[in-house]
Amino acid sequence: MSIMHPLQKIELESILPQQKWNDIGGYEHIKKKIKQAVEWSIIKHETYKKLGAKPLSGILLYGPSGCGKTLMVQALVTESHMNVICIDGPKIYSKYLGDTEKIIRGLFKRARQIIPCIVFIDELDSIASKREWDCSNSSGVNERVLSTLLNEIDGIQELKQVIIIGCTNKLDQIDDALLRPGRFDQLIYIGLPNESERLNILQIMSKKVSFNNDVNLNELSKSTNLFTGADLENLIRESGLCALRENILSTKIYNRHIEIVLKNKIKNLK
Numbered sequence: 139m140s141i142m143h144p145l146q147k148i149e150l151e152s153i154l155p156q157q158k159w160n161d162i163g164g165y166e167h168i169k170k171k172i173k174q175a176v177e178w179s180i181i182k183h184e185t186y187k188k189l190g191a192k193p194l195s196g197i198l199l200y201g202p203s204g205c206g207k208t209l210m211v212q213a214l215v216t217e218s219h220m221n222v223i224c225i226d227g228p229k230i231y232s233k234y235l236g237d238t239e240k241i242i243r244g245l246f247k248r249a250r251q252i253i254p255c256i257v258f259i260d261e262l263d264s265i266a267s268k269r270e271w272d273c274s275n276s277s278g279v280n281e282r283v284l285s286t287l288l289n290e291i292d293g294i295q296e297l298k299q300v301i302i303i304g305c306t307n308k309l310d311q312i313d314d315a316l317l318r319p320g321r322f323d324q325l326i327y328i329g330l331p332n333e334s335e336r337l338n339i340l341q342i343m344s345k346k347v348s349f350n351n352d353v354n355l356n357e358l359s360k361s362t363n364l365f366t367g368a369d370l371e372n373l374i375r376e377s378g379l380c381a382l383r384e385n386i387l388s389t390k391i392y393n394r395h396i397e398i399v400l401k402n403k404i405k406n407l408k
Contacts, residue, residue, distance in 0.1 A: 154222060154258070157212035163342045163367065164335025165206065168328055172197065172210055175324055177218060179301050180254045194323045195291065196302035198262070198316075200309040201328040204368030207305040210328070211258050214303075221255040223248055227264035231279075238279070239286040246290040253299035262304035263311040284313055291321050330366060333359050339367050343374055350392045361400065373399055 159169055178185075179193035199207040215222045223245050232238050249255045259265070265283050294300040304322060306312060316322055331339060337359035344355065362370060373396070380395040381388040 154212045154215050156216050157209055159213045162206055162209050163339030164331045176301055180299050195320055196322040197324045198304045198322040199326050199328055200306050203307045204366035205328045206367050207328050211303055221252040223257045225259045227261035238283050242286050249300050255300050257302045259304045262306045263308040266313050266316050267311045268313045336362055339370050347374055348390045350390045352393045
């Protein structure tokens, strides 16, 4: 197998998985806010101009892992049919001097060529951490990467048809320079789902999972406090495995299977 140079490899366009807004349970007000922020900034940028207002340059989605930040970006891209450039923060670093900065410049150049475009940066904190935390890095790679990112974001402000969406679980680690107006203008917190949102998530899952009629989703939503959407998905997956371990020919998940898995998970959460 031939080894591909990191610069060549990273510039191959990433494809986000298809996702629909209706397949994401709960968070209705947040989904509406994200859709409006992006679509109004890109599609209706002329309206902004007439009002004398500047469209958003960037949106930062932050909050605990597993709460659907990336899923929402996937749904936004799928249903808006906009072009997208994906940057996976941890994977963008190259061992070759200066390559990471070249990669970032190349990706933003590509974004300017295919407007309207969303530039999606997942795990933003991995390439935009606070500069005072970088004192141990004698080569200054992180600071050079951050400077390049800031320059590129500043360079697209006048285009009006490119918007940056960042995701992070660690808002406190993001360099303050990125959070200034004209860069990431809007911060949207996506936290743990409440009881009604958990019920909605479980109801969507039930369309693809065969539950026995003794499974009460209302009760399950009440007993899964502090669970993320990813936790709920994992709960149902493990309950299915529990059913198969009991009977390899099983075609349904019974409440007892969920109770066995749930008991262990709640114990771990505590």
